[in-house]
Amino acid sequence: MTNGINTREMILEILLQIDEEGEHSHIAIRNALSKYQFLPKQERAFVTRVCEGTLEYRIYIDYIINSFSKITVDKMKPPIREILRSAVYQLKFMDRVPDSAVCNEAVKLAQKKGFYNLKPFVNGVLRTVARQMDELEYPSREKNLVKYLSVKYSMPEPLVLRWLNVYGEETTEKMLADFLEEKSLTVRCRTYLNSVEETCESLRAQGVTVEDAPYLPYAKKISDFNHILALDAFIQGKIMVQDVSSMLVAEIANPSKGDYVIDLCAAPGGKSLHMGDKMEGFGTVDARDVSQYKVDLIEENIHRAGAINVQAKVKDATVFDVDSECQADIVLADVPCSGYGVIGKKPEIKYRSTAQKQEELVILQRNILDKAAEYVKPRGVLIFSTCTIAKEENEENMMWFMNNHPFKLESIDEYIPDELKSETTALGYLQLLPGVHGTDGFFIARFRRK
Template sequence: MTNGINTRELILEILLEIEEEGRHSHIAIRNALSKYQFLPRQERAFITRVCEGTLEYRILIDYIIDSYSKVTVDKMKPAIREILRSGVYQIKFMDSVPDSAVCNEAVKLAQRKGFYNLKPFVNGVLRTIAREYKNLELPSREQDLVRFLSVKYSMPENLVNRWLEAYGEEKTEMILAEFLKEKPVTVRCRIHKYPQEEIYRSLTEQGVKVTPAPYLSYAYEISDYNHILALDAFIQGKIQVQDVSSMLVAEVADPKKGDYIIDMCAAPGGKSLHVGDKMGDYGTVDARDVSQQKVDLIEENINRLDSINVQARVMDATVFDVDSELKADIVLADVPCSGYGVIGKKPEIKYRVTPQKQEEIVILQRTILDRAAEYVKPGGVLVFSTCTIAKEENEENMMWFMNNHPFKLESLDPFLPQELHSETTALGYLQLLPGVHKTDGFFIAKFRRK
């Protein structure tokens, strides 16, 4: 406890906010840590790890709890359920915390939350698990592959099934294993404006561990820092947080000085600012998104990076803008998607998408692509991208688009590093898979208007 803040109570509040209120995990954690900025680095790291880990391994954790509790997880009160889940996570995955301390703190927390009569239950379940969980066997791989993979990698069975059909057993297991690995923060160095050595030096002088990111020479993976908002390179606009897969969009778009570019769904602005940088502050990037809140995020980044050729405005990508018809040299359509490719960073995604939501997403994507097509001038480029690995959102939408619009695919190979070249990139599209490639799951297709 620091300054009257009970760390485990804060963890419980974050988990309930994510589970009961549907908040995104990274936002709930960020908001809590921003509210209590005085917490020591070690406690901030503990809160983040327990929250993310409990969420990430929920299916495996529930399997363990249900194996030792007379009351199943789905019948428990929300607070008790999250107290037990976070306790099991610490017991199984955090050797630095003694099991006895985990049990004692969980019992105290149950009492603090008014569940005095459930203290023996919480204590009994956690102590039994601490004593016996190492003897618990997973479901049989031979008898039920889907159930085995679901429990082992904490992935809902419907998604395991979907990826087994799309990618086969070997690739699916690579994807599932990759989602559970710790993800470094990746940043784009703004090398058109600042020498890369200067950016590297600024980061390392503040104690940041810096390693080259895969595929692009101007990208770094950074770790061992307390808060990115305290890094000089970030404050001064020398770096932008962005995954390499997202940076590849600007490479594929290949903007020229003076181009007019429309980014249809731009928030928080990473791609808009990247293409703006690649044009050397010439031309115009019209960064649009559906709400003022999202546009505020873009403008926050525009101001921090002091970008002079990117402008942000509220505009619904599904509504036709007559003033933009056939005007753009390049249109970026990074459409809303299921987000399966970033489950490693936002684990709550895997528990929230339903078949109905999936169908609604595809309809929304096609509506936006219809609009995007109308803005590309003759001979201009449309770059379609998503952060998912769902074929109906990616390859199937790509084929639908070509069948309904006067566009053709154009090879990505001139714009990609050699190690990403494949049969599909020569045709004009790239599906990045976690575990197979060294990035988030991501899809990019490049079309040129006939």
């Protein structure tokens, strides 16, 4: 407890917000830490790690709890369930806090939340887990591969089965392992106004560790800082938070000075600003999104970057904009998707996946692509991208688009580094896989209007 703030109570409230209210994990954690900005770095790190870890390892943790509790996790009251989950995460994965303290704090929190009669239950389950956890038997790989991978890597069985069928055992396990790995933050150094080395020097001067990210010389991984909002390079717009996979969109789009670009689903604006930078301040990037909240995010980044050729507008990508018909040299359609490629950053995605949602997304994507096609000039370029690894949303929608619109795929080999070139990139598309390519899972296809 610091300054009257019980960090474990904070953790409970964040987890309930994510699990019961459907909030995104990064937003729930960010909002809570913003509310208590005076928390020391160590406490902030503790809250973040326990929240993220409890969420990432939920299936693994539930397997442990269900092995030692007479009441299964799904039958528990939500606050008790999250108290036990976060405590078991600490018992299993964190050595800094003694087991006895983890148990005691969990019991105290249960009482504080009005569950006085459940104190013995919470205490009994956690002390049994602490004593016997290392003796627990887990599912057998040989007898049930899907169950084994599901528990070991905390991934719902339907997703494990789907990826085994598409990508095979070796690649699937690489992806599952990668989702659980802690990663540095990836940023794009803006080469339009500053050299990469100048930006890196600024970061290092503030104690930040800077490493090369794969594929692109201006992509860097940064770590060992408390808050990105306190970094001069961020405040001055010299860096943009962006994964390498997302940076490849602008590389593959390859805009020219003076182009008119429409980015249909632009928030928070990383790709729009990258396009603007590649055009060196000339031309116009029309960065659009569906709500004022999302446009505010884009405008915040435009202002910080001092981008003079990027403008943000509220426009629904599913509604045809007659004024844009045949106007754009390049259209970016980074469409809403299942997000399976970024599960490592937003672990709640894996628990919210359903077959019905997948089908609805495919229809939504086709609706947006229908409109996007109309905005491209004759001989203009359309870039279709997603942050998922689902073939229904990627390759299958790519083929559907070509069969229904006067566009052809165009090789992307001249725009990407040699190590990413393959048979598919020669055709015009790239599927990046987590754990295989060193990036988020991401799909990019380049079309030319006939």
